[in-house]
Amino acid sequence: MAKTKVIAVANQKGGVGKSTTVYNLGAGLAMNGKKVLLLDVDPQGDLTKMLGHRKPHDMPLTLGNVMNDIVAGVSGTEHPEIMHHYEGFDFVPGNRTLSAVEVGLVNAMCRETVLKQYVDRVKKDYDYVFLDCRPSLGMLVINALSASDYVLIPVQADYLAAEDMTELIGTVQSIQRQINPKLKIGGIFLTMANDTNFRKDIVNSVRENFGKRLPVMQTVIPATVRLAEISTADKSIFRHEPKGRAAETYRNLVKEVMDIGEKQRSKSTDLGR
Numbered sequence: 001m002a003k004t005k006v007i008a009v010a011n012q013k014g015g016v017g018k019s020t021t022v023y024n025l026g027a028g029l030a031m032n033g034k035k036v037l038l039l040d041v042d043p044q045g046d047l048t049k050m051l052g053h054r055k056p057h058d059m060p061l062t063l064g065n066v067m068n069d070i071v072a073g074v075s076g077t078e079h080p081e082i083m084h085h086y087e088g089f090d091f092v093p094g095n096r097t098l099s100a101v102e103v104g105l106v107n108a109m110c111r112e113t114v115l116k117q118y119v120d121r122v123k124k125d126y127d128y129v130f131l132d133c134r135p136s137l138g139m140l141v142i143n144a145l146s147a148s149d150y151v152l153i154p155v156q157a158d159y160l161a162a163e164d165m166t167e168l169i170g171t172v173q174s175i176q177r178q179i180n181p182k183l184k185i186g187g188i189f190l191t192m193a194n195d196t197n198f199r200k201d202i203v204n205s206v207r208e209n210f211g212k213r214l215p216v217m218q219t220v221i222p223a224t225v226r227l228a229e230i231s232t233a234d235k236s237i238f239r240h241e242p243k244g245r246a247a248e249t250y251r252n253l254v255k256e257v258m259d260i261g262e263k264q265r266s267k268s269t270d271l272g273r
Contacts, residue, residue, distance in 0.1 A: 004123040004124065004126055004127060004128065004129060005127070005128050005129070005149055005150065005260065005261060006123060006128075006129045006131070006147060006148045006149045007128065007129070007130050007131070007148060007150045007151070007152055007186060007257070007260070008130075008131040008133055008141075008144040008145055008147070008148040008150070008151045008152070009021055009022050009025075009130060009131065009132055009133060009151075009152045009153075009154065010131075010133040010141055010145065010152075010153060010168065011133075011135065011153055011154055011155065011165070011168060012135055012136055012137045012141075012167060012168055013135060013156070014135035015135075016135075016154045016155060016156045016191055016192070017154050017156075017192060017221060018132055018133065018135070018154055019040075019042070019046040019047040019050055019132050019231075020050070020227065020230050020231070021152070021154055021191070021221070021253075022038055022047055022130050022132040023038070023047060023050050023051065023230065023236055024230075024236050024237050024238070024250045024253075024254075025128075025130060025250075025253065025254060025257060026038045026085075026087070026089040026091070026128075026130060026236075027087045027088070027089065027236035027237075027238055027239075028236070028238060028250055028251060028253075028254035029089070029128055029254055029257070029258070030087060030088030030089045031088070031238065032254065032258070034127040034128055034258075035089075035090075035125065035126045035127045035128075036088075036089040036090070036126060036128045036129075036130070037082070037092070037122065037123070037125075037126045037128070037129045037130070038051075038089060038090070038091040038092070038129075038130050038132065039063055039092045039094070039115075039119075039130065039131045039132065040056075040062075040063060040091065040092065040093055040094030040132050041063065041094060041098065041115070041131050041132055041133050041134060041140055041141075041143075041144050042094055042098070042132055042133065042134040042135075042140075043064075043094065043095065043096045043097075043098040043102075043134060043140075044096075044134065045057065045093065045094050045095045045096070046132075046231070047091070047094065047132045048062075048091075048093040048094055048095065049231070050230060050231055050234075051085055051091055051093075051234075052085075052234045053093060056093055056094065056095040057096050059093050059095060061080060061081045061093075062081065062092070062093045062094055062095050062097055062098075063081065063092045063093065063097075063098060063118075064094065064095065064096075064097025064098040064100070064101045065081065065097060066081050066092070066118055067098070067101045067114050067115060067118065068101055068104070070114050070117050070118060071101075071104060071105070071108045071114055079121075079122060082122065087235070087236055087239070090126075094132075098134075098140060101140070102138055102139045102140050105139045105140075105143070106139065111139065111143075112139075112142050112143060112146045112179050113143070113146050113147070113179070114143055115131075115140075115143035115144060115146070115147045116143070116146050116147035118147075119131075119147040120147075128257075131144040131147065131148060137167065137168065137171050141171070142175065142179075145171070145172060145175045145179075145180065145183060146175060146179045146180045146183075147180075148180070148183060149182060149183065149184065149261070150183070150184050150185070150186030150260055151172060151183065151184075151185055151186060152186050152187055152188075152189070152257070153165060153168060153169075153185065153187070153188045153189070154189055154190075154191045154221075155189070155190055155191065155206065156190075156191055156192050157190045157191065157192055157193040157194070157202045157203065157220070165188070165210075169185070169214070172185060185214055185215060186215065186257070186260040186261075187215045187216070187217040187256065187257075187260065188206065188210060188214060188215065188216050188217065189220070189221065189253065189256075190202070190203055190206060190220045190221065191220075191221040191223075192221065192222075192223040193221065193222055193223060194222075194223050203220060217253070217256050218252070218256065219249055219250075219252045219253040220249065221246070221249055221253070222245055222246055222249060224244070224245060224246045226240055226241040226244055226246055227246040237250055238250070238251075
């Protein structure tokens with residue numbers, strides 16, 4: 001098996017389609033024969049709910065439990081927290097236990113790398129590990145970035161959301177300098193885009209403002225009713241509407257994600273330069 005790619009999907013702004021993207025990337029890569037693990041690193045448990053577990057806070061074994069064990073110095077070779085999804089990938093659920101973990105990390109040894117310790121234990125069995133981050137720049141997100149090789153940044157197609165991205169990029173730079181020098185931005189991509197001239201202006205603006213120094217992906221995820229239904233449909237867009245426009249765009253995004261790290265980009269994704 002080739003080297004595992006660990007990819008965080010992050011944006012401190014909520015409602016940009018992080019969990020929807022992680023779900024569809026997991027399903028799409030599994031359809032391409034890849035072994036994939038999804039980690040729900042959000043105390044809200046939105047990804048876990050999408051994957052069919054409507055009451056994540058009642059689940060007895062989640063990512064929060066595992067991280068608590070690592071902080072306490074407990075280790076094991078079995079991983080009962082890893083669940084299998086019928087669309088061909090594995091996942092570790094998340095719930096509000098993670099909020100208590102985040103508070104506890106403030107006083108923990110190696111507080112920025114607790115999640116990395118877990119990822120390093122389990123990633124050998126997978127081609128891809130995706131970390132669905134909470135909408136903040138707190139300790140859980142710092143842990144996710146510290147554990148990752150790449151970060152994908154979904155940005156809602158409006159000017160304010162694009163401007164807010166600068167703060168996240170600053171956090172990535174800090175993580176890169178101080179904790180995880182191998183971290184790179186794998187790509188920025190626009191979500192919830194309507195077919196309007198205004199949307200086209202935003203797409204062009206993001207590519208002009210960021211494309212010279214950061215990889216802006218070609219795929220633009222549309223705002224569609226079918227895609228919005230994913231949160232309660234218990235299935236990815238590839239099963240919910242396999243011939244629709246949203247499924248086609250996510251197929252394109254899957255292809256772009258598979259290319260991450262495979263080609264040397266002329267634009268450096270190393271923000272430290």
